[in-house]
Amino acid sequence: MILLQWTLTPELLYQAGTGILLFLLVVAAIFSVVQKDLLMAIVGTSLVSLILSVLFLLLHAPDVALTEAAIGVALTTAIFLIALRKTGRYEE
Amino acid sequence: MPELFPLSPVHYVAAPLLAAFLLPLVAKLSRSFIKILPGLTFLYVLYVSAVLYPQALQAPIIEQIAGWAPPLGINLYYGPMAGLFASLFSALGFIVWLYSLTQMKQEPLDRFYILLMMLVAGATGMVLTGDIFNLFVFMEITAISAYSLTAFLREDDKAEAGFKYILIGSLASAFVLLGIAILYSYTGTLNLADLALNMDKVPLSVRVIVFGLFLVGFGIEAEIFPLNGWAPDAYSAAPAPVSALFAGITVKAALYALARVTILLFPFAGSMALISILGLVTLVISELAALHQKNLFRMLAYSSMGQVGLAIAALGLFTAEGVYAALFAMINHAIVKGMLFLTVFAMAGGSATLDGLNGMGRKKPILSLLFTLGAFAIIGLPPFSGFWSKLSVLTAMGQTGNYAMIAIVLATTIVEAAYFLRATGRLYLSEGNPAEGKTPLSAIAALAVLAAGILWIGFFPGSIDETLTAGAQDLLDTAKYTEGVLKD
Amino acid sequence: MDITGIPFFLAVSFGGAFLAYLMNFAHRFLRNAVVLLTVSASAALLFWLGDETFSMEMGGFVLTLGKTPYSLFFAGIVALLAVPTVLFSFTYMAKEERPAMYYLNLLITIAAMYGILFSLDLLSLFIFWEIMTWSSFLLTIHKGGNATKAGVKYFLYSAAGAYAILFSVVILYNMSGSLLIEDVARSFVLQNPLMQLMLAGTLLFGFSVKAGLMPMHGWAPDAYAESPAPFTALFSGALSKMGIFGMGMVLYQIFLQSPFSLPVRELLAWAGGITSALATLRAIQQTDAKRLLAYSSVAQLGYIVMGLALGTPLSMMAALFITLLHGVFKAMLFFAVGAVYFRTGLTDLNELRGLIRRMPVSFLTVLMAIISLANIPPLGGFVGKWLLYESLIQSDHYFLVIVAFFSSTASFLYVYRLIFSIFLGQEEKEFEHVKEVPFLTMQLPMLALAAVTFITGIFPGIVLAPISSALTYLGFPIQHDMWSMSMLFNEWGNRMNLLAMISVIGTVFLTGFTILYFYRMRRTRYVTTKDIHTSGEVPTENENLTYAINFYQPFERAAHPVLSKSIRAWIDWIGRSVSELGDFLRHIYTGDGQTYAWYVVLFLTFMLAAGSWIL
Amino acid sequence: MKKLLAAFLLGFIGYYLYTAFAGVPFGENKMEVGKDYLETTVPKTGAVNTVTSIVVNYRGFDTLGEVTVLFLAATGLGAILFGMKGKPEDKHREPSSILTTGAKALFPIIVLLGAYIFIHGHLTPGGGFQGGTIIATGVLILILGIKSFHANHALLSVMESLAGITFVVAGILGLAFGKNFLENILPLGTPGQVLSAGIIPIIYIAVGFKVGAELAGVLDTLMSTTRGEE
């Protein structure tokens, strides 16, 4: 019951959002490093970039968010996938 | 074309940049023009340094990019030291271009020349800029052209050397960027002079951490001992004209950056002494490691790491004579090591081994003579430039009273003499079937210019004395630097 | 620039070298002419050298050149040996390849030696010293093959010595602010004794490497054996004397007043003695003529160092006299061995035999040289050794006298082996074609030097005059009563009149020879070397009874315990351990990119930890 | 064991970095240079988007360096993979028809979006780099979508060079007019309009073209290198 008394003020929502996203960011990073299958690892990297881009929005940096989205998510992943295509798929 | 607009230090970067962008277009028009354009650019840059350097000796030229005053905009600081380095780089660039006209046959030539020009322009940019982030960007330009040039040749292990270089190089750039982030978070500015003034905002413990990051970041490019793992592979994999540029330019630019940043931002006592010790360690280990090298380029790589270690040790003395000696050592090393790399490539081609030199004296007498001249100059035998530079290093060390350092430097010189003379001795063996082939005139001309430089400094060391003292003064006198940049 | 000044002198010597190099492309004869002209011009110019010093500023240091009687004497030695060497090498080097490089380096070495002698400050002395080292290095490796290894070994030894000198020069410059030897000497005295010892020690070490003192002589046998014969004469005759010049200068101009001066000199004297003894024993073992002569040079230099270190006027006179004489007869020996090599292509004592009838002049030169080397009266060697023995006894170093006697008598052994195995004994068919070497370019220098030994033997005054002026410059009062033109006095008042003695011996020898020749010669039968009967059988044509193989086998077995452990092995061990260290360090660069990343991260953590811990 | 050591070392470095940032209060206004940029951007450069004005005008030299880095990466990539041109058909499997029609439909829209972004660089967030990358992704879709599609390398490199030259010439013009390198010489116009903020839009459009052409070239080179089996 106590929960309900909280009014979801935008401030609280903002705090919670950054907290969860940052946690997700670290988890995605660990996922992409530990993952054996390189394809999943690359997907992990693009996930990191995506979360990063959203975080930049939260930090009031639209230009950087757009860049991160365009370069980090789209192109870096594309380059990684092409490189993966030309070389071995699985690690170790 | 030159009088169209006033000459200013930015031409050092703008002209090669324009030429680099022009080159792909020009390549479509006529294949031969690919070779001519870089030459013209280097000549133009030499012309710029000929005009600007004398002015810089009187008073440093400070140019603001895009017209904004320093704390806001980026400024170029063209003092005596930066001028000295910029002119040295452009001269070396021109000589290497002249040499690779006939010696560089690997196919995508237009790409090779673009990367070559940008390597020189990037290093010159590093030396000129007065803004720390701009220094990072120019370091990246130099680094990325160096990565691609290392893996330029088609043989198998070149890509491997390239990957090692890029792996360690991007570590370096990550650490430098982190250092800049920390500095910005405390001081709020990016201009070097401005930073120097409000470094007190940064608490001492943080300053040490940032110094560590910068030392590692720039140390990797400046080949300080534990960080120079990539260097031997990169030197031996890159085409010889490029290795000559590595030894002559990229190392010097990184060393200049390290010195400028350390002296301006981290002047506390331990920092320079630490750098000096690191230099000595680099000198000892790389000279000893060079003893067992069979591949000549790898031997020259270790030897150039050693010579850089010597320059760092002299720099670390933090006295006017020390910096004077470090500058002298750097110039001498750039000229002599450049000549050695090019001579060995002209003599024995890409995979030069020690045995490949047997009996080369008969087949290519001029090149063997040049190699012997280079070897004697590196060891520091009297009539050549190496002697005066080593002597100034030793007297500088003598003045600061650390005699142990003198003993170490002299001991490593003996080791250096051992492996260089072993190679020189092989030239004059009677047996052995060395590689044939006539060296074209333009290559010999390039080497002759370097040899003339060695002999000129060897017989008239006084001639460059004035430039060196001005350079040493310029680096050490931080007050003049900051007040000059932020005067308005 | 006036003719009598030193810069003109050096300009002639160095300029001549480069001119000769250029002339080589013009014509062989022209080059030879220029070479001869340069050497003889510089030799002649020595006599008109003016006294004023000349200084110039170079790279922030002031270099001063000037003439002193002490250096003039040594310059005389260099000139005396340079002209015959050049003459000898004209025909000798005709067959060899790359003569241009040979002559260039030869003239540079000679000019550098003059430079060393005429430099009044330590830095220019060091500069010329290094120029001499690398030009002699290029000469040593001229022949290729294992000459390169010998050359590199020579360069490393002398580099170690040279850098020891540079070490103390830099420190002295830092202390006294100037490079001039006088100023350095003045400020040297003010240092604390330990520092004085260290500095003088490194300087002496540097100079004794070139002089081939025992522990540091490793390079001498290989370098002398491998370098071309005419240069070897100069190498052992003059180059090693630069070391002596340096030691003399350090001991008596810089280090004299320091408390440690006496013990150091005592140590040096003993080092000289041991060097001469061991080197002589080692020489007896050698089978190659050049190596034998190399060890004998090391031994003779041991005598000189002994004389130098004693420091009494008489011993100094002895040392300088032997310096000159050794240069002369060593040059004669190397020329003769060179001539034999020029004709037969062999220097191995076991293969050569019976050349006396084919090469009489060479035989005569070797005979004169070994007589003066084993210091037998009529020739110069005797005078030097006589002075040395007297000075040893006077300063009552009785043990040293025993050592000196032992090694000079033992030297007679290897000397006899040299002349016996090359010239005496039965002739061999394979040496039928051997002819005497051409007169003008090869025999003349040998005979000229032989004449010099003869003259100095009779009139030592000619040499003792410049020696005594050099010694007075160094601070040793030479009273005139110690010698006259051909008279030698000693403290106990007895006099030895060389001229009278030799004239008596000469007349007796001549009369005996004439009587025998006219009276008995008619009835004698010419005997070929094959005409000997061994236990009744007549040897067949090709069977050869005289042989020199393991000539001194019993003697070597006796001296074996002394000779077994050689210092050279110990120094080679140092070399090997340095290169093993190099091999170990090389493996730090494992070639795996990731380990390099590890090095970077480890270094960063170390930096952060050390930084924050210190500050 | 190695993993443990690595973890320990990184923990060590992490601790030190954390102490370095402990002194930096998060979210506080500690701007030095930033304040001046914010105050002078509209009056002095006419650009509404301060980040773009910093990137192009105040610290234009960085962006010039930045464009060179990208240009060198494209050239370097071409040089490294020079010998590995593969046969066209081994690029990838047959694309499904949805992908092909989708690619054809989407391409013009993406290019339009990219153009909008780099034309309005000085007004709305975004600019040359973002717009160029978007165009490059458009080209990527075409490469994936249409089997026979090949980026016309000649055209791309010409576009790339021309754009680069316009950037450098814009800088040199600043010098020619007696001012400094890269200084603004055009009238500022009214802020908020498309044709405002002097040379910033021109430079950013040039950068847009350049980045678009370069990255398209890079993607096409990468796609067409051989599988490495032969």
Added chain:
Amino acid sequence: MIYYIASIAVMLIGLYAVLVKKNLIKIVIGLSLMDAGTHLLLVAIGFIKGGTAPIFSEPGLTADAMVDPVPQALVLTAIVIGLAVTAVALALVIRIYAQHKTLDIRKISSLKW
């Protein structure tokens, strides 16, 4: 504050991958993660509580209510540099694979000592 911790964490994870992982592509991923961490750090430094994006889109916005634009400009450049370096690194990886047929960094060390 948690932004700093998170960005340092991402950077260290990237460094961990570079140090420990054997596969070349995994190492390049590690490098790009390190870059990502630094970029987040830089932008987080520039953030000011209550500040809006540094764009004067409406007339009402004043300079002192805005976020610090300078780190954003730096990050913009840094991201593109990161892309360029990753592209060259991957090109090298492709060439190494074409020649060595393996992506294990331990197997590609023919240039040593």
